[in-house]
Amino acid sequence: MRVAMLGAGSWGTALAYTLATKGFAVSMWDVNTAVLESISQHENTRYLPGITLPETVLGVADLPTALADVDLVVFAVPSGAMRVVAEQAQMLIPPSALICSVTKGIEVATLMTMSEVLEDVLPAGLHERLTFLSGPSFAVEVAREFPTAVTIAGRHQESTLGVQRAFHTPFFRPYASEDVVGVEIAGCAKNVIAIACGASDGMGYDANTRAAIITRGLAEITRLAVARGGNPLTLAGLSGVGDLVLTCSSVKSRNYRVGFGMGQGRHLEDVQAELGQVAEGVVNARSVNALAELAGVEMPLSALVHAALHEGRIINDLEQLFADRPLKAELE
Ligand SMILES: NC(=O)C1=CN([C@@H]2O[C@H](COP(=O)(O)OP(=O)(O)OC[C@H]3O[C@@H](n4cnc5c(N)ncnc54)[C@H](O)[C@@H]3O)[C@@H](O)[C@H]2O)C=CC1
Numbered sequence: 001m002r003v004a005m006l007g008a009g010s011w012g013t014a015l016a017y018t019l020a021t022k023g024f025a026v027s028m029w030d031v032n033t034a035v036l037e038s039i040s041q042h043e044n045t046r047y048l049p050g051i052t053l054p055e056t057v058l059g060v061a062d063l064p065t066a067l068a069d070v071d072l073v074v075f076a077v078p079s080g081a082m083r084v085v086a087e088q089a090q091m092l093i094p095p096s097a098l099i100c101s102v103t104k105g106i107e108v109a110t111l112m113t114m115s116e117v118l119e120d121v122l123p124a125g126l127h128e129r130l131t132f133l134s135g136p137s138f139a140v141e142v143a144r145e146f147p148t149a150v151t152i153a154g155r156h157q158e159s160t161l162g163v164q165r166a167f168h169t170p171f172f173r174p175y176a177s178e179d180v181v182g183v184e185i186a187g188c189a190k191n192v193i194a195i196a197c198g199a200s201d202g203m204g205y206d207a208n209t210r211a212a213i214i215t216r217g218l219a220e221i222t223r224l225a226v227a228r229g230g231n232p233l234t235l236a237g238l239s240g241v242g243d244l245v246l247t248c249s250s251v252k253s254r255n256y257r258v259g260f261g262m263g264q265g266r267h268l269e270d271v272q273a274e275l276g277q278v279a280e281g282v283v284n285a286r287s288v289n290a291l292a293e294l295a296g297v298e299m300p301l302s303a304l305v306h307a308a309l310h311e312g313r314i315i316n317d318l319e320q321l322f323a324d325r326p327l328k329a330e331l332e
């Protein structure tokens with residue numbers, strides 16, 4: 001199988017590694033040509049240092065060359081770059097290729113999910129080939145072959161099963177789903193809740209508070225996903241509670257680290273500069289908050305994270321969510 005990996009950050013590189021363990025030839029493309037040169041030397045020193053990439057993974061700076069005759073195209077760019085990358089790729093994707101987005105986010109300007117962005121940009125003939133991979137999966141652990149399970153959602157079963165088979169290895173196990181909306185909302189919104197969890201830990205709180213934020217975070221994400229037509233059971237799965245727990249409880253999470261820094265009273269810009277990688281929850285707090293308002297869904301944790309990131313409120317106001325909000329029934 002020949003694969004084009006669009007986006008050579010940590011996630012694209014870990015997935016390229018995974019696909020290459022099956023003998024697939026993977027052409028990695030990115031705007032950062034220094035990263036591509038490093039990949040062709042068999043290590044992504046910028047985004048995934050210490051992992052030796054198989055010989056079949058190559059950095060390719062020319063997009064038409066990267067996409068020529070491929071069987072699978074993977075979009076692994078941050079959500080803010082999805083539209084522009086899809087526009088560049090649209091006429092170059094072979095008509096028979098399967099397509100998978102592994103991005104977790106909602107376009108801020110349009111509030112479109114990645115499936116909506118791709119359907120907006122790509123020719124109609126490609127829509128049935130679209131699939132979406134999400135779930136609890138830190139890039140570095142995938143590249144170290146730690147057993148990992150994810151969800152691959154798609155509206156067309158044949159494509160979903162094809163992409164599921166393509167990604168399956170002895171250490172990487174994808175489950176198939178038809179709930180594209182539920183998987184996409186979950187994958188985006190969990191990053192915002194991870195910022196709240198990091199903030200709580202950064203403020204010196206511990207397990208009780210983290211469990212409360214995870215559980216109430218799941219409740220508000222579920223409300224949004226259901227309002228958008230998602231299946232509530234998806235939120236009990238890998239792309240829901242699985243990814244939420246992972247991201248909310250590990251310093252490996254970039255979103256958690258953003259929150260942790262802010263909980264310690266540091267400035268967002270400083271924490272992000274130190275990170276040097278994308279933390280989707282920072283921009284996606286805007287999209288989640290706006291979608292919640294549009295849908296008339298209450299998401300108090302996400303609203304606070306949004307206000308702390310973008311409206312000058314302090315993240316320590318987290319305490320007020322416990323102290324001041326009216327009491328209510330748990331299952332409301
Ligand atoms: N790193 C991880 O463990 C996981 C990440 N994801 C998701 O994968 C997506 C990508 O994240 P990462 O690889 O982690 O980010 P990253 O920060 O490690 O790398 C982002 C890459 O995208 C490239 N890029 C940015 N704008 C571009 C453009 N216009 N055209 C081409 N390339 C462009 C950058 O040059 C960089 O190589 C995000 O939505 C993230 O939430 C999902 C699961 C796991």
Ligand SMILES: O=C(CO)COP(=O)(O)O
Binds near residue numbers: 138194247255278
């Ligand atoms: O989505 C992820 C793991 O599933 C990665 O989370 P971070 O982007 O917070 O590092």
